[in-house]
Amino acid sequence: MTMQQLVKRTPADYRWIRPPEWCPGCGHFGVLQSLYNAFAELNLDPSKIVLVSGIGCSSRLPHFVRTTSVHAIHGRAIPYALGIKLANPSLEVVVVGGDGDLMAIGGNHLLHLGRRNVDITVILMDNSVYGLTRGQAGPTLPPGLKVKAIPKANPQGEINPLLLALTAGFTFIARGYSYDIKYTTKLIVEAIRHKGSAFVQVYSPCVTYNNIMTREWYEKRIYKLEEADPSWDPVVHDEKEVDTKIRKALDKIVERDRLPLGIFYKNELVPTFEERYESIYDPNYRALPPALQPIEVDGKPVVDFEKLIADKIL
Ligand SMILES: Cc1ncc(C[n+]2csc(CCOP(=O)(O)OP(=O)(O)O)c2C)c(N)n1
Numbered sequence: 025m026t027m028q029q030l031v032k033r034t035p036a037d038y039r040w041i042r043p044p045e046w047c048p049g050c051g052h053f054g055v056l057q058s059l060y061n062a063f064a065e066l067n068l069d070p071s072k073i074v075l076v077s078g079i080g081c082s083s084r085l086p087h088f089v090r091t092t093s094v095h096a097i098h099g100r101a102i103p104y105a106l107g108i109k110l111a112n113p114s115l116e117v118v119v120v121g122g123d124g125d126l127m128a129i130g131g132n133h134l135l136h137l138g139r140r141n142v143d144i145t146v147i148l149m150d151n152s153v154y155g156l157t158r159g160q161a162g163p164t165l166p167p168g169l170k171v172k173a174i175p176k177a178n179p180q181g182e183i184n185p186l187l188l189a190l191t192a193g194f195t196f197i198a199r200g201y202s203y204d205i206k207y208t209t210k211l212i213v214e215a216i217r218h219k220g221s222a223f224v225q226v227y228s229p230c231v232t233y234n235n236i237m238t239r240e241w242y243e244k245r246i247y248k249l250e251e252a253d254p255s256w257d258p259v260v261h262d263e264k265e266v267d268t269k270i271r272k273a274l275d276k277i278v279e280r281d282r283l284p285l286g287i288f289y290k291n292e293l294v295p296t297f298e299e300r301y302e303s304i305y306d307p308n309y310r311a312l313p314p315a316l317q318p319i320e321v322d323g324k325p326v327v328d329f330e331k332l333i334a335d336k337i338l
């Protein structure tokens with residue numbers, strides 16, 4: 025057993041000295057606490073976690089956590105996360121962001137993470153508005169709702185993030201609720217443990233700008249899949265079960281009047297991108313990933329750029 029494994033960390037070990045700067049009561053506090061709890065439960069070494077975000081109130085979260093982090097540009101957290109994970113697959117890479125960041129400007133990147141099944145966890149802090157820029161309609165705001173900052177009812181249709189993630193190919197799909205920290209912690213733990221791309225949508229109300237989808241609004245609608253159906257089993261145990269499990273997940277994901285929470289789908293039988301890359305391109309990829317390879321010897325680059333240019337590889 026290594027020294028790292030002997031250390032038993034607590035949620036406080038992941039708290040950064042800078043206190044969160046969100047409005048009192050904001051749902052994002054619950055996601056932050058759930059993340060501290062999940063990291064502690066998994067006893068992750070803070071220096072091996074990389075949190076990546078874009079721009080938004082939600083995307084400020086990495087500032088409040090004692091890990092390596094990248095507060096990137098709006099909508100581009102996933103490409104940064106992909107680069108980090110592929111350069112050093114031993115890192116635990118977690119993306120956090122809002123519905124604006126991950127579903128609107130960054131929606132395309134989400135699709136391509138799913139189909140690649142890179143071992144990254146994405147946590148969507150969903151409040152259906154652009155909190156940081158004062159409450160405009162976000163892509164998950166249902167049509168017909170009139171939140172504070174828009175002049176009339178929302179004329180646009182909404183994105184169902186779980187439907188998008190499932191069809192994109194994410195192999196772990198779950199939904200939590202930020203004021204239920206214990207439950208959200210459990211989902212985040214499972215998502216990080218999962219081998220492959222994991223997506224967790226957390227309903228995380230904006231108490232300042234979303235005056236419709238409030239705590240009361242959610243608490244009238246949410247329920248837990250496994251409480252409603254004790255036989256609920258989202259795990260694909262055999263490849264023959266894939267279609268049936270996807271259909272069962274879809275049935276629940278499209279519910280609108282009631283909002284199910286829990287794990288909808290989990291399939292670890294799909295190889296990750298890292299596994300495929302290793303078997304097709306480089307059997308030493310994970311043992312000696314790009315981030316651990318020397319880039320120079322005695323001040324000279326290891327790579328012969330002249331040759332690469334001559335070979336038309338660059
Ligand atoms: C390229 C670009 N376009 C637009 C913006 C303005 N902007 C900043 S945050 C944001 C959306 C934030 O909403 P969300 O991701 O849902 O986070 P929340 O604040 O609700 O937690 C927008 C549109 C920007 N910073 N950069």
Ligand code: SF4
Pocket residue numbers: 045046047049050051052081082151155156229230231232233
């Ligand atoms: S504006 Fe909304 S999302 Fe942003 S901190 Fe305040 S309550 Fe939270």
Ligand SMILES: [Mg+2]
Pocket residue numbers: 080122123124149150151152153154155162
């Ligand atoms: Mg938002």
